Structure formats: structure tokens, C-alpha cells
Amino acid sequence: MLKKVFGSAVFGVEATTITVEVNVDKGVGYHLVGLPDNAIKESNFRIAAALQNNGFKIPGKKIIINMSPADLRKEGSAYDLTLAMGILTATNQIKADDLENYVIMGELSLDGTLQPIKGALPxxxxxxxxxxxxxxxxxxxxxEAAIVSGFNVYGVDNITQVINYFDKGEALEQTIIDVKEEFNKSLNFPEFDFADVKGQEGIKRCMEIAAAGGHNIILIGPPGAGKTMLAKRLPSILPPMTLQEALETTKIHSVVGRVKENTGLMAQRPFRSPHHTISNVALVGGGSYPQPGEISMSHNGVLFLDELPEFKRDVLEVMRQPLEDREVTISRAKFTVTYPCSFMLVASMNPSPSGYFNDPSAPVTSSPAEMQRYLSKVSGPLLDRIDIHIEVTPVPFEKLSDERKGEGSIDIRKRVTEARERQTDRFVESESVHYNAQMNVKQIRKHCRLDDTSKELLKTAMERLNLSARAYDRILKVSRTIADLEASPHINGSHISEAIQYRSLDRDGWLG
Known part of the structure; x- marks a missing residue:
């Protein structure tokens, strides 16, 4: 007898339906075909034990199982339940007339209980x-799967529930969630709040500008100045995710099995902080069967690279194209997958190997030559993609001991959200540009026009500070964001002056 049951395979962030055909004939043998990996090939042992422990068995007949389409590689243990239900119906141990109308997935334990799977949402x-x-x-x-509205999703704990549903008509409890409620949950209760940061008002202002315009930022300062603390709080002032962004983010995390158990939609923007020993494949994605990397896991959120010069140079260089295109394409001989990676890059670094600026009062000091050699580990093309460079100095004792709390993340987020809304209106006709950091040269010329006074100020600054050519467009983008935060339709001299301060690494003589 031939029976069909349906599962699914995930490639990239999209799913492909897999038809599992089970044919039982005279003879002896168990044959599994259709490019299964080792985890699927081993499934017959798990299935046999699970069925045995629940009053069923794999009969001693010739069983041929084909996973179609046969030219697609199938991997993982999530097909256990699919195969088990196919075997039970094909061998007439249960009746399941409605089986072909369902997608069935799940990893079996030896006692028949089910373990979680990856990629439930796609x-x-x-x-x-x-x-x-x-x-x-x-x-x-x-x-996670019930996020899809208008679709019946049934969560089960063991194979017996599935068997009884088809064979005896026992009802399964449908999982229903209110997507809007899930989406709005915990939006106004950030785990990390800017109110906890003592002092550093100038840096907090800088982070607000970065969040408002989606600008990449690098923090340069000695150990203990608060770089990591500030970076961790950046997601709390970013605008709340739209429903579409939340779905995109949840989808990527679902593919790698990083959505928390019994959790639906991801309402908070992701914050990823990989260690500096990470490989380029782990950062951008890849492998024999490509998986999303850290940059895709940061989609619609923040990627924090602590101690930037400690990362391998080739690891940092592979980020250059994804930073521009906001997606990464991984090609293999037989297929190509594309993962989205629209993230804000936040990097931090010490100014020298000793960790301190070229300052005689520092506990340990490095010469200007040592500092230059250390900073040169980060390439110019990568720095070219970072709009804001800011020096972070240690907080004095008076501010550390101050009991008063600073401005909270929720208040800062309101200003950031208003600025983003102005940018959304400005770029309403553009599909690829949504905020200031994404502007191309043509849009910069259109939306960042300067009056004569501002032009003269920028010209003087570039000549006196010997700012590089690449700093010009970055200053215009940042000044446009500063103007948006003030609800100003035009860029003026004060906006340009503030933006110039945020190009530390472009200044001639910055190292002393």
C-alpha cells in the first residue's frame, strides 16, 4: 500500500514542501531514499522504539520511503513524526483518511514525546x-507557527495524541495567539535603560542621533569608560519594530532555532555581540548547508563588535558588501540562498594596545606610532561605512556617585521615532531607502542642501582639520539627522558643527 504524508524543508528563510511517500510491499527491508542526511537515516531506530513504547511497531515487510523532490537535500531530525505517521497508515495500523491535508513535523524521543524543531514559522x-x-x-x-493568521496550528506533546486525532477522532487543542498583543507586549519595558547610565551626556546624544538616522557608530575610549554599557542600551531607543519587521526577524531566528520556547512574535529588536574569535562564516553565514550568520541574526537590530581591532581582518572585510546591500547571498554549486541583514553596526575599540590615549597621566601609555599601528588594523573601506566616530572618556567620581537618574530610554525613543517618521515621509517614493543612513549620493544632493554660511563652515572645517573626502557625505547625512531631531526642514550651521565633531578618526593629528 502507498501512502503520502507531508513535511517541509527550509532553505534560506523560505520553506519547501516535502512529500514523504511510504510504500509497503512483500519482502523484508527498510529503504529510505531522496537525499536524506545521517540524522534522517538514523530515524528508523528512534521511530521503532517510539512506536514499540506506544503499542505499535514497524512490521517486518519491505518498506520503501521516498522524500520528494528527490534532488533536494533534506537534513535534521524533524521528519521523525512525518515518517512514523506514514509507516503507521501504510501498514494499516491506524486509519488516517485526512492525513494528506496536514503538514506534520517533529523529532521523536524513544518514549514517543516530541522535541522542538527549527523553522516552524516559515x-x-x-x-x-x-x-x-x-x-x-x-x-x-x-x-511561533500560530503567528500565521487564518491557519490551524496544533501543538502536541507526543505521538499518541497525533495517532488518536486521526484514528479515533480525538480533538487536538488549536493554538491561537493575538498577534497584535504579542507585538505590543513589553515594548515599553526595556531590559537595559539609558536612565542607568551615569554622566556621558554627550555620548548619549550621539547614540540618539545614530538611532534616529540608522547610522553606524564606533566608540573609542579606554577600558571602563562605558562603551559596552552604552551599546547594550541602543536597541531600547530604536523605534519599535513594525509588524512586518517583527515577522522578518522572527523568521530568521526560527530558521536557526533561536526563538524561545513557547514564544510567538519577537517584539524586541535583536542585539548580537559575537566574540572577536568568530570566523567569517559564522559572522556572515554559510556552511555546507548554509545557515544565517550573526549579521542576519541582527536584522532590524544591532550588531555590536567589541574591541574591533581584535577581530581578524578578513572577518571584518567580508562585512563590507552586506553593509552596503543590506543582504548577503551565499552561493553553492547546486543552489543559492539570500539572507536579509539590515542592521546597525556599533563597534567599540581602545585607542591603543595599552587601552589608553596618548596621555602622560594614563596608567599605561602607548606612543603615537603604536596607536597608529593598532588603529590601522581596521581598514579604511570599513571605516568609510561608519558614519559616526566618537571618543568616550571615563566618568568622573562626582557623576558616578550622583543619585539622580538620567533621561530614560522611553523618552529618548519618542524623539527618535518622530525623527524616523519624518524620514519615512521624505523617502516615501523610494523602495530601498527608509532612513538617512541609506541615502545615496543623488539623494544627499537633493535632501542635504546647505546655505552659504553652512557651506563656508564645512569648507573651513575640512581644510583646518584635514578631513578626508569620505567624511564629506557622512557629515551631510548626520547633519540631516540632527535637523530631523529638531524638526528643522533645513540644515543650518549648528547642525553641521555638531556633525563635524563626530568624525574623530578623520581628523589630522588626532593621535597627538
Whole structure:
């Protein structure tokens, strides 16, 4: 007898429906075909034990299982439940007339309980698009899949529930979530708040500008100045994610199995902080069967690279193209996958190997030559993609001991959100540009026009500070954001003056 049951495979951030055909005939043998990996090939042992422990068995007949399309590589243990249900129906141990109307996925334990799977959200989206009646999967992933509205999602704890649903008509509890409620939950209760930061008012202002315009930023300062503390609080002042952004972000985290159990939509912007020993594949994504890297996990959020010069140069260089294109394409001989990676880059670094500026009062000092050699580990083309450079100095004792709290993240976020809304209106006709940091040269010339006084100020600054040519466009972008925060339709001299301060690494003589 031949029976069909449906599962799904995830490539990139999209799912492909897999048809599992189970044919039982005279003879002996168990044959699994259709490019399964080792985890799937080993499934017959897990399935046999799970069925045995729940009153069923794999009969001693010739069983041929084909996973179609046969030219696509299938991987992972999530097909255990799919294969088990196919075997049970093909061998007439249970009746399941409605089986072909469902996508069924789940990893089996030896006692028949189900373990969570990866990619539940893209699988549910694809199943809904293709007109399946429902999706049966482990209960730990049910909320994640139930984000897809108008689609029946059933979370189950063991194989017996699935068998009884088809064979005996016992009802399964449908998982239903209120997407808007999930989306709005905890938006106004940031884990890390700018109110906790003592002093550093100038740096907080700089972070507000970076958040408002989506600008990449690098913080330069000695150990203990608060660089990491400030970076961790940046997501709390970014505008709340739109529903579309939340779906995109949840989808990527679902593919790698990083959505927390019993959690639906990701409402908070992601913050990723990889260690400096990370490989280029782990950062941008890849592998034999490509998976998203840290830059894609940071999509719609923040990627924080602490101690930037300690990262391998080739690791940093592979970020150059994704920073510009906001997506990364990974090519293999038989297929190509593209992952989105629209993130804000926040980097921090010490000014020298000793950790301190060229200052006689510092505990340990480095010569200007040592500082230059250390800073040169970060290439010019990468720095070219960072709009704001800011020096972070240690906080004096008087401010550290001050009991008064600073301005909280929620208040700062309101100003940032208003500035972003102005940018959204400005770029309403552009599909690829949504905020100031994404402006190309043509848009800079259109939206960053200067009056004669501002032009003269910028000219004088570039000549006196010997600012590089690449600093020109960056200053205009940042000054446009500063103007947006003040609700000013035009850029004036004060906006230009402030933006010039945020190009520390372009200044001639910065090293003393």
C-alpha cells in the first residue's frame, strides 16, 4: 500500500514542501531514499522504539520511503513524526483518511514525546500558502507557527495524541495567539535603560542621533569608560519594530532555532555581540548547508563588535558588501540562498594596545606610532561605512556617585521615532531607502542642501582639520539627522558643527 504524508524543508528563510511517500510491499527491508542526511537515516531506530513504547511497531515487510523532490537535500531530525505517521497508515495500523491535508513535523524521543524543531514559522507560512488544512508540530513551537493568521496550528506533546486525532477522532487543542498583543507586549519595558547610565551626556546624544538616522557608530575610549554599557542600551531607543519587521526577524531566528520556547512574535529588536574569535562564516553565514550568520541574526537590530581591532581582518572585510546591500547571498554549486541583514553596526575599540590615549597621566601609555599601528588594523573601506566616530572618556567620581537618574530610554525613543517618521515621509517614493543612513549620493544632493554660511563652515572645517573626502557625505547625512531631531526642514550651521565633531578618526593629528 502507498501512502503520502507531508513535511517541509527550509532553505534560506523560505520553506519547501516535502512529500514523504511510504510504500509497503512483500519482502523484508527498510529503504529510505531522496537525499536524506545521517540524522534522517538514523530515524528508523528512534521511530521503532517510539512506536514499540506506544503499542505499535514497524512490521517486518519491505518498506520503501521516498522524500520528494528527490534532488533536494533534506537534513535534521524533524521528519521523525512525518515518517512514523506514514509507516503507521501504510501498514494499516491506524486509519488516517485526512492525513494528506496536514503538514506534520517533529523529532521523536524513544518514549514517543516530541522535541522542538527549527523553522516552524516559515514552514507554517508555506503550508498556509499551499492550502493545507493545518500544521501539527511540537507544542514548544506552536506559538511561533500560530503567528500565521487564518491557519490551524496544533501543538502536541507526543505521538499518541497525533495517532488518536486521526484514528479515533480525538480533538487536538488549536493554538491561537493575538498577534497584535504579542507585538505590543513589553515594548515599553526595556531590559537595559539609558536612565542607568551615569554622566556621558554627550555620548548619549550621539547614540540618539545614530538611532534616529540608522547610522553606524564606533566608540573609542579606554577600558571602563562605558562603551559596552552604552551599546547594550541602543536597541531600547530604536523605534519599535513594525509588524512586518517583527515577522522578518522572527523568521530568521526560527530558521536557526533561536526563538524561545513557547514564544510567538519577537517584539524586541535583536542585539548580537559575537566574540572577536568568530570566523567569517559564522559572522556572515554559510556552511555546507548554509545557515544565517550573526549579521542576519541582527536584522532590524544591532550588531555590536567589541574591541574591533581584535577581530581578524578578513572577518571584518567580508562585512563590507552586506553593509552596503543590506543582504548577503551565499552561493553553492547546486543552489543559492539570500539572507536579509539590515542592521546597525556599533563597534567599540581602545585607542591603543595599552587601552589608553596618548596621555602622560594614563596608567599605561602607548606612543603615537603604536596607536597608529593598532588603529590601522581596521581598514579604511570599513571605516568609510561608519558614519559616526566618537571618543568616550571615563566618568568622573562626582557623576558616578550622583543619585539622580538620567533621561530614560522611553523618552529618548519618542524623539527618535518622530525623527524616523519624518524620514519615512521624505523617502516615501523610494523602495530601498527608509532612513538617512541609506541615502545615496543623488539623494544627499537633493535632501542635504546647505546655505552659504553652512557651506563656508564645512569648507573651513575640512581644510583646518584635514578631513578626508569620505567624511564629506557622512557629515551631510548626520547633519540631516540632527535637523530631523529638531524638526528643522533645513540644515543650518549648528547642525553641521555638531556633525563635524563626530568624525574623530578623520581628523589630522588626532593621535597627538
Amino acid at each position: 514552514i507554517a507560512i508555506k503550508a498556509h500558502e499551499e492550502g493545507f488544512k493545518g500544521f501539527i508540530l511540537p507544542s514548544q513551537n506552536a506559538k
